[in-house]
Amino acid sequence: MKGVLTVLMAIIMTLMGFARQPDCDTKVIDGVRYEYRTGKILDFAGHGGPLQCLNIPINGAEWSQKVAVIYGATVPATKTNVIIPEQIDSFPVLSIDGFENCSQLRSVQLPGSLVDIGVYAFRHCANLRQVNFPEGLKDISVAAFEGCSSLQIADLPKGLKRLGMSAFKNCSSLKKIKVPVGAVSEKFVSGWLYRCPFWS
Numbered sequence: 001m002k003g004v005l006t007v008l009m010a011i012i013m014t015l016m017g018f019a020r021q022p023d024c025d026t027k028v029i030d031g032v033r034y035e036y037r038t039g040k041i042l043d044f045a046g047h048g049g050p051l052q053c054l055n056i057p058i059n060g061a062e063w064s065q066k067v068a069v070i071y072g073a074t075v076p077a078t079k080t081n082v083i084i085p086e087q088i089d090s091f092p093v094l095s096i097d098g099f100e101n102c103s104q105l106r107s108v109q110l111p112g113s114l115v116d117i118g119v120y121a122f123r124h125c126a127n128l129r130q131v132n133f134p135e136g137l138k139d140i141s142v143a144a145f146e147g148c149s150s151l152q153i154a155d156l157p158k159g160l161k162r163l164g165m166s167a168f169k170n171c172s173s174l175k176k177i178k179v180p181v182g183a184v185s186e187k188f189v190s191g192w193l194y195r196c197p198f199w200s
Contacts, residue, residue: 087113093111129152
């Protein structure tokens, strides 16, 4: 029994090491207050992490690359257009989250460095009309744009690998969506376009 407990403790300690949290900080850029973390890709790429979509060899040097992940944003009530920075503290922004319920937003320019849009990232941004989707984007997570009832076009990049359930649910003004072949299974189509005008 003692041996089993020792092994279990060793496993738990190992997992805790892999789940360590990278540095956390805040910064105001162009009037928007960002909550972000910087760290190695390995710090973020575990199961359920914001960069789990990356397909990088475990022994590759890329795992040690330092990056920034945005977890939250405070947007002033008068700011309707946001340009999310390519870098924070000289580290490329690879993942974003935290713009949920920013009803004043009308347009968002996503950085070219972006590979992941997090769960609920822009959920219920009811006046959001325009979003660019950069070529390097790999993952749009669950309900990322749910309830963006003013969004009209979603031109998704060819390199997109995953489109989460309800990603564009209740986007009642969505007239056109371009989805790359292989980005999503046919059985999930009704889930991520639920209550869109061309898919009911």
